[in-house]
Amino acid sequence: MPDILDLARTQVLEHGVGLDEAQALECLRLPDERVDELLDLAHEVRTTWCGDEVEVEGIVSLKTGGCPEDCHFCSQSGVFDSPVRSAWLDIPSLVKAAQETAGTGATEFCIVAAVRGPDERLMTQVREGVKAIRDVVEINVACSLGMLTQQQVDELASIGVHRYNHNLETAKSYFGDVVTTHSYEERWHTCEMVRKAGMELCCGGIIGMGETIEQRAEFAAQLASLAPDEVPLNFLNPRPGTPFGDREPMSAIDALRTVATFRLVMPRTILRFAGGREITLGDLAERGVRGGVNAVIVGNYLTTLGRPADEDLAMLADLKMPIKALAKNL
Ligand code: SF4
Numbered sequence: 001m002p003d004i005l006d007l008a009r010t011q012v013l014e015h016g017v018g019l020d021e022a023q024a025l026e027c028l029r030l031p032d033e034r035v036d037e038l039l040d041l042a043h044e045v046r047t048t049w050c051g052d053e054v055e056v057e058g059i060v061s062l063k064t065g066g067c068p069e070d071c072h073f074c075s076q077s078g079v080f081d082s083p084v085r086s087a088w089l090d091i092p093s094l095v096k097a098a099q100e101t102a103g104t105g106a107t108e109f110c111i112v113a114a115v116r117g118p119d120e121r122l123m124t125q126v127r128e129g130v131k132a133i134r135d136v137v138e139i140n141v142a143c144s145l146g147m148l149t150q151q152q153v154d155e156l157a158s159i160g161v162h163r164y165n166h167n168l169e170t171a172k173s174y175f176g177d178v179v180t181t182h183s184y185e186e187r188w189h190t191c192e193m194v195r196k197a198g199m200e201l202c203c204g205g206i207i208g209m210g211e212t213i214e215q216r217a218e219f220a221a222q223l224a225s226l227a228p229d230e231v232p233l234n235f236l237n238p239r240p241g242t243p244f245g246d247r248e249p250m251s252a253i254d255a256l257r258t259v260a261t262f263r264l265v266m267p268r269t270i271l272r273f274a275g276g277r278e279i280t281l282g283d284l285a286e287r288g289v290r291g292g293v294n295a296v297i298v299g300n301y302l303t304t305l306g307r308p309a310d311e312d313l314a315m316l317a318d319l320k321m322p323i324k325a326l327a328k329n330l
Helices: 004-014 021-028 032-050 091-103 120-136 150-158 172-178 184-196 213-226 252-265 277-289 309-318
Strands: 055-064 108-113 140-144 163-165 200-202 205-207 230-235 270-273 295-297
Touching: 004 021, 004 032, 021 213, 021 252, 032 252, 055 091, 055 120, 055 270, 055 309, 091 108, 091 120, 108 120, 108 163, 120 140, 120 150, 140 200, 150 184, 163 230, 172 213, 184 200, 184 213, 200 230, 205 213, 213 252, 230 252, 252 270, 252 277, 270 277, 277 309, 295 309
Parallel strands: 055 108, 055 295, 108 140, 140 163, 163 200, 205 230, 230 270, 270 295
Antiparallel strands: none
C-alpha cells in the first residue's frame, strides 16, 4: 500500500481531490513524528487550492445564554448550571461591534444568537441589525441563529446575509452523546436549505468531545459531503457546569493532526480556527496557520476570551500571510 502522505500528495495536492473517510483515518493515525510532514503538506494544499490569503472574521453575540437546547459542551444552554446568563445586545452596540471588526481588516462579521431557532423577536432584531450595519459599514454580514424554517432562510437571503453558520458539531454516530434535544438530521436540513437559497454555508463542529479517532474521520467525510464554503473547527474548551465540564482538553499535537487532516479532506474550503484553540494550541496556533488553516477569528469569542485582535493580526504579519480583502462586488 502506498504511504498515505505520498498518496495525498498526488490525489489532493496535484488533483484537488479530497481524502475519503478511510484515508482521513490513516492520517489521523500517523505517529507524532510525522505530524510536521502532514502539516507541511496541508499547508501546500491550502496555498495551492485556496491561495495565500487568510480570511479574518469577527463575531458578536446578539443574544447570549438561556438556550433551551442541551448541547453538552455549551455554556449558553439554559438547561445546565453554567454561569452564562441570558442577555441581548441592542442595535447601536451591534453596529459599533461591526465597525470595530471592519477596522481590524476583517471581511466577515457574524451575528450569533444562542437559540434553538429564531422567533419573531429575534428575526426583527436581525432584520433591523443587518440593515443598520449594511447602511454604514462595508463588511459581509453572516448569521448564526440556529435551525431555520424555509421562510426564515428565504428572508435572511433576501436581506443580504452573505453566509450562514450552522454546525453539525460532531460525527453523526456520536451526535446522540452530545445533544438530545434535536437531531443531526434537523441540523443537516437547515444546512441544505441555506445552500439552496444561495447563501454561503459555514458548517463545522467541535473536536475533542470524547469522540473516537474513527468518528473524527467520519465527521470530516460527512462535512465534505455537505461541501460547506467554510468549516470552523473548535476544540473543546471544557466549561464549568456543562456535562463536558470535566473533560480533558485535547493535546496540541492531536489538534494539529486533526486540522491538517480536515484540510486534506476538504482542499478548497475556508478552514477556520474557532473557539478553544488558546487552551489547546497555545503558541502552536501559528503552526496551525501553516498547517492548513486559512481563516481566523479576531477578538472575543462568544462566552470566553480569545486572544486580542492585534495579536492575531501580528501573527499573520509575522507569517507574511496577506489578509483577504473585501470583494468589491458586494
Ligand atoms: S450550541 Fe447552540 S443550540 Fe446548542 S445549547 Fe449552545 S446555543 Fe443552544
